Amino acid sequence: MLGTSRAGQYIEQVEGYRAFIPKPLPPNPEIMMDQEMWNLLSQADRALGRLDGATDALPNPDLFVFMYVRKEAVLSSQIEGTQASLIDVLEFESQAIEPDNPQEVAEVVNYVFAINYGLERLKELPISLRLIREIHQKLMSGVRGSERNPGEFRRSQNWIGAGGCSLSEATYVPPPPHEMLQCLDNLEKFLHNPRPMPTLIKVGLAHAQFETIHPFLDRNGRTGRLLITFLLCEQNILQRPLLYISYYFKKYRAEYYDRLQAIRDRGDWEGWLKFFLRGVYEVAQEAAATARKIVNLKEEHRQLVLNAMGRRAGNAIALLESLYFKPIFTVEHAQDLTSLSYPNANTLIKDLSAIGILQEITGQKRNRAFSYAPYLAVFQDP
The missing domain is CATH 1.10.10.10 (Winged helix-like DNA-binding domain superfamily/Winged helix DNA-binding domain)
Structure with missing residues (x-):
């Protein structure tokens, strides 16, 4: 066994690589709610409240949602290297112009479909592993990588690293499949745990844990970012999917990945949560300003x-x-x-x-x- 932190431990596998096995949430010892964390939480909460109010005042809130969902889809896909722009997607949807990059546009259009599908499903199904698998299937339908088990949790080891790197050169190796299923089960229990916890803290913890488990062969990042939107809507923090957190994650992409890695390496949940809460505040402010514009x-x-x-x-x-x-x-x-x-x-x-x-x-x-x-x-x- 190598390198244990409060978030989990790196365990040497028989094949010779180290995989990270996360501990169940909530973290132990529990999250340190210092003054800075309380301030950031209260700022983020207020900004979300104002955003919800600002969109309520719109003559037609759906018009705002229409563009926001597409913007989030574009940004979330760009984090993963997709080049398609908002204009590309709108041109494709209008059937006015053939896109230069139809495959990439199709990935973004799938993301739009997955958001709308998930929000409909939430009316009858809580956020669960079943819903996450359904969302993943929508993301992968008919686009590159669609041969990589859409809607199915992986049955082989995956890893994160520079393009083309091998398992031994990876920067991060998630839990092996047999461990992964237990981790997912723990995550689902945490989502449904009635123990009181500030919603944004819970959402931040859940997103990071999902990315750490990395349960699919492809599209883990996009699925995990969708999870943020669905949790905020399910908890009635937002009535509509108006938070494009991907804008913030893309803007501070290196820090986003570093913060997630610091949880695994050092158990630094607090550093990640402060980064996440700053992001919620920043994008909620911006979205409310856009609504007014x-x-x-x-x-x-x-x-x-x-x-x-x-x-x-x-x-x-x-x-x-x-x-x-x-x-x-x-x-x-x-x-x-x-x-x-x-x-x-x-x-x-x-x-x-x-x-x-x-x-x-x-x-x-x-x-x-x-x-x-x-x-x-x-x-x-x-």
């Missing part, structure tokens, strides 16, 4: 259209409203929505482009597509 943008553009287009404003406003869910579109979409002829729909788009609301994005004369550029800009990475 959208309310202002919506009002400003509505006024702009009314002032610029007078009596012709009815169709323009109808088109504008649709763009919050379909910010990339074609003339045919405008035609279907307004029942205008093709030439009139084209003129309507030209008028909206002239006042800076729309932008042509293909540079072509035929088969053109347009974007609601100022709205998309609100969601671009700073």
Whole structure:
């Protein structure tokens, strides 16, 4: 036996490598709630409360959720090396433009589907190993790696390290399959344990433990980040999936991995939890600010259209409203929505482009597509 910490121990396997076997949660000795931890917890809790309130005030909260879910999907996939952008995904969904990287876009679209599927399932099934397997299957459906047992816990050893490294060169080796099942069982018991504990502390512990167990051959990171969203919604901390924590994990990617590793090596749960709570606070603040920006943008553009287009404003406003869910579109979409002829729909788009609301994005004369550029800009990475 090598290197024991309060989070678990590294155990030499007969094949000659060391695998980490995590201890069951909650940690023992228990989490040290010093003043800094209480301050961060209370800041994060308040920020989530404000975010929930800010979205309640939106005329149409679903419009906000629509873009947020896609943004989280893009960022979470980018942490794993996927290059697809938010624009790529919206172009693909609008069927206006063929993506250059269809495989990568499909992975992000699966993530969007997995979020929506999981939130529906939560109405009838608590967060459990069964739900986690179902979510994993949705993530892996029909994309690269789909031959690697979607929705099934692994039956062989996996490891984490630089691309192409062998098991002996790995930076981290999770528990072997026979130990892993017991660890998962312990994690599920912890999730359902009625013993009082601040929800954000529990969510932070659960995410780290899931990543440490690494129960799938692929997509553990994405599944573990989805777990954060589902736990916050299940516990009614958030009514809607509006926390893109992946933004923070991507921004501080090296620290994210270092903090998780410090739990295994030194039992430093507190360092990880403080990092996690800072992240919740930062992204909740940002999301609430984005919600306010959208309310202002919506009002400003509505006024702009009314002032610029007078009596012709009815169709323009109808088109504008649709763009919050379909910010990339074609003339045919405008035609279907307004029942205008093709030439009139084209003129309507030209008028909206002239006042800076729309932008042509293909540079072509035929088969053109347009974007609601100022709205998309609100969601671009700073």
